[in-house]
Amino acid sequence: MRKLSRIFRYLSDYKANISLYFFSNLLAILFGLFSFSMLAPVLQVLFRDNANEKLSGKMDLLSRVSDEVQKLVLAQGKLQALGYICIAVVAFTLLKNLCIYLAQYILNPIRNAVLRRLRDDIFTKTLSLPIGFFTEERKGDLMSRMTNDINEVELSIMATLEVIFREPFAILITLSYMIFISPTLTLFLLFFLPISGLIIGRIGKSLKKSSNIAQEQLANMLGVIDETLVGMRVVKAFSAEKHQHLRFMQINNYLFRTRNKIAARRELASPFSETLGVLIVSVVLWYGGQLIFSNQSPLTPEKFLLYIVLFTQIINPFKNLSTSFFNIQKGSAALERIEHLLEAESTIKDIPDAMSIKDFERSIEFRNVSFSYGEKHILQGVNLVVEKGKTVALVGASGAGKSTLVDLIPRFHDVSSGELLIDGENVKNYRLFDLRRLMGVVSQDPILFNDTIYNNITLGSGGANLEQVKEAAQIAHADKFIESKSEGYETVAGDRGTKLSGGERQRITIARAVLKNPPILILDEATSSLDTESERMVQEAINSLMKNRTCLVIAHRLSTVRHADEIIVLEKGQIIERGTHLDLINKNGAYKRLVEMQQVR
Numbered sequence: 274m275r276k277l278s279r280i281f282r283y284l285s286d287y288k289a290n291i292s293l294y295f296f297s298n299l300l301a302i303l304f305g306l307f308s309f310s311m312l313a314p315v316l317q318v319l320f321r322d323n324a325n326e327k328l329s330g331k332m333d334l335l336s337r338v339s340d341e342v343q344k345l346v347l348a349q350g351k352l353q354a355l356g357y358i359c360i361a362v363v364a365f366t367l368l369k370n371l372c373i374y375l376a377q378y379i380l381n382p383i384r385n386a387v388l389r390r391l392r393d394d395i396f397t398k399t400l401s402l403p404i405g406f407f408t409e410e411r412k413g414d415l416m417s418r419m420t421n422d423i424n425e426v427e428l429s430i431m432a433t434l435e436v437i438f439r440e441p442f443a444i445l446i447t448l449s450y451m452i453f454i455s456p457t458l459t460l461f462l463l464f465f466l467p468i469s470g471l472i473i474g475r476i477g478k479s480l481k482k483s484s485n486i487a488q489e490q491l492a493n494m495l496g497v498i499d500e501t502l503v504g505m506r507v508v509k510a511f512s513a514e515k516h517q518h519l520r521f522m523q524i525n526n527y528l529f530r531t532r533n534k535i536a537a538r539r540e541l542a543s544p545f546s547e548t549l550g551v552l553i554v555s556v557v558l559w560y561g562g563q564l565i566f567s568n569q570s571p572l573t574p575e576k577f578l579l580y581i582v583l584f585t586q587i588i589n590p591f592k593n594l595s596t597s598f599f600n601i602q603k604g605s606a607a608l609e610r611i612e613h614l615l616e617a618e619s620t621i622k623d624i625p626d627a628m629s630i631k632d633f634e635r636s637i638e639f640r641n642v643s644f645s646y647g648e649k650h651i652l653q654g655v656n657l658v659v660e661k662g663k664t665v666a667l668v669g670a671s672g673a674g675k676s677t678l679v680d681l682i683p684r685f686h687d688v689s690s691g692e693l694l695i696d697g698e699n700v701k702n703y704r705l706f707d708l709r710r711l712m713g714v715v716s717q718d719p720i721l722f723n724d725t726i727y728n729n730i731t732l733g734s735g736g737a738n739l740e741q742v743k744e745a746a747q748i749a750h751a752d753k754f755i756e757s758k759s760e761g762y763e764t765v766a767g768d769r770g771t772k773l774s775g776g777e778r779q780r781i782t783i784a785r786a787v788l789k790n791p792p793i794l795i796l797d798e799a800t801s802s803l804d805t806e807s808e809r810m811v812q813e814a815i816n817s818l819m820k821n822r823t824c825l826v827i828a829h830r831l832s833t834v835r836h837a838d839e840i841i842v843l844e845k846g847q848i849i850e851r852g853t854h855l856d857l858i859n860k861n862g863a864y865k866r867l868v869e870m871q872q873v874r
Contacts (some may be wrong), residue, residue, distance in 0.1 A: 279391075290382075300368070300372040302447075306447065388426070395419050395614060396419065402617055405620075414489075422607040424609075428600075429603045448587065455790075485531055494525065554824065561577050561581070621685075633696065633711050636659060638695075639658055639693055640661075640694060642690055643688065644681065652847075660823075661824060666828060668831060668867060673843040679825050684701075686741075695708070715782050715815070717798040719782040720770075721781060721782070722763065723769075726763070739762065745784045745785075748778055748814070748817045749783040749787055750813055766778075780810065780814050783814045791822070796815060837853075842862075850862050
């Protein structure tokens with residue numbers, strides 16, 4: 274039950290509804306018991322030889338009911354009395370089922386609300402995690418936790434909540450009544466119940482282990498599907514269909530075998546518990562018959578018959594409990610995987626009493642900054658000042674640390690040592706929302722969502738109007754191609770923007786940055802993946818965007834940064850050269866070699 278603590282914590286918000294649910298179940302159980310409790314006295318009065326026998330006068334429930342039935346027989350006759358009793362049984366059964374329906378009517382919204390909150394918490398947590406977390410985790414595994422694992426929790430745990438809440442209650446009340454009828458027989462019965470519970474528990478533990486393996490394999494399968502769909506061009510270009518299909522089939526076959534094993538154990542719960550129940554009934558019949566035949570027990574044949582009927586009524590609750598135990602063991606594996614995500618540490622977050630920053634006033638300063646990712650050192654001892662309104666270009670070979678350096682500014686990562694200051698204040702002291710509001714990012718891979726062009730441009734802008742969007746698109750040189758579309762700004766970009774060309778996608782991301790109007794602009798190789806014509810148009814858009822802003826530009830094509838106020842050359846996470854284009858050419862160092870390789874003059 275400790276593993277279900279989050280579920281119970283969510284349920285604690287619905288205490289009043291749960292109390293009403295318990296009350297409805299209590300009434301249903303009592304109405305059911307009252308119907309069955311009439312069995313013994315009715316049999317005793319209707320089928321004994323002398324209907325005029327003196328009333329018992331005893332105070333216990335069965336004797337009182339027996340006396341009332343006897344009065345009815347004397348007044349109305351056996352047949353009419355039987356008719357009244359049948360009507361009463363039907364009425365109480367109707368009331369019982371009405372209470373059961375009311376209990377379900379109360380429980381279902383609670384169950385759905387808990388699942389809604391769990392989904393929301395997972396997605397909210399995912400949004401709060403640092404970018405570094407997603408480089409460690411496979412996307413397919415994360416998607417599986419947010420979809421398949423939630424579904425497993427819904428089917429295996431939430432669907433059995435009614436059983437968890439209702440059946441122990443029913444068993445407890447029914448057993449109490451059985452103790453009242455015959456303490457000796459009930460004590461004999463209780464000897465067998467822990468044995469069956471121990472057997473069911475051992476089977477349930479093995480089910481949980483297999484279920485965890487199944488969920489992991491399902492996550493791997495989602496990963497392969499996602500990789501194949503995203504890289505379909507590469508798969509087809511290299512005739513790798515067979516290779517991808519083999520990867521998929523290996524996981525699919527393993528999942529097939531694991532799920533068969535899970536199903537075999539899960540389906541064992543119901544017949545196993547039913548068989549145990551019949552076995553125990555048989556033993557109770559033998560032992561109860563022995564008590565009656567010996568004439569050494571107050572147990573009468575009528576009460577013994579009622580006892581057996583009551584016992585058959587707790588077989589189903591025990592059966593349901595054992596099935597739900599198996600399901601909970603299966604679902605707890607999925608819940609553990611969800612908990613792993615929910616309990617992941619959010620290392621990038623606001624400190625208590627974080628400061629607000631409304632505007633960028635003076636400079637960005639890297640003061641002896643180092644950054645490591647695990648054991649790997651990415652940046653070492655970087656010292657750099659970017660004055661307001663200046664353009665600083667970062668160049669160097671792939672893996673030199675250029676992207677990591679600019680990712681530190683909006684706190685996609687935090688420095689491992691040293692300080693990163695904006696306007697003389699450590700960025701960790703600012704509110705994340707305010708800090709990132711000052712920045713616009715245009716990356717090498719333009720990220721668009723499967724939504725309209727209008728909504729892609731207004732992403733995070735707080736709801737700009739159409740005129741503002743058109744103005745931003747015009748500055749980004751995107752207005753003409755957008756308006757040429759049949760649906761204009763309402764054109765859907767497609768999954769990852771696949772309905773648009775590379776240059777069109779990039780210009781929309783630039784329009785997005787224009788609309789945000791940030792004082793600090795980060796351009797991460799924004800033109801490197803484009804053809805010559807698209808690069809020219811995108812570069813014009815970028816030049817318009819860079820006006821009157823503080824810019825950090827990462828570029829492999831050095832022709833795009835020769836007019837930067839300062840060029841920083843990085844190698845293995847360290848600054849090895851810095852200066853203007855002409856200064857670095859005259860130094861005859863690493864920058865000049867890069868220029869010569871690209872034949873820039």
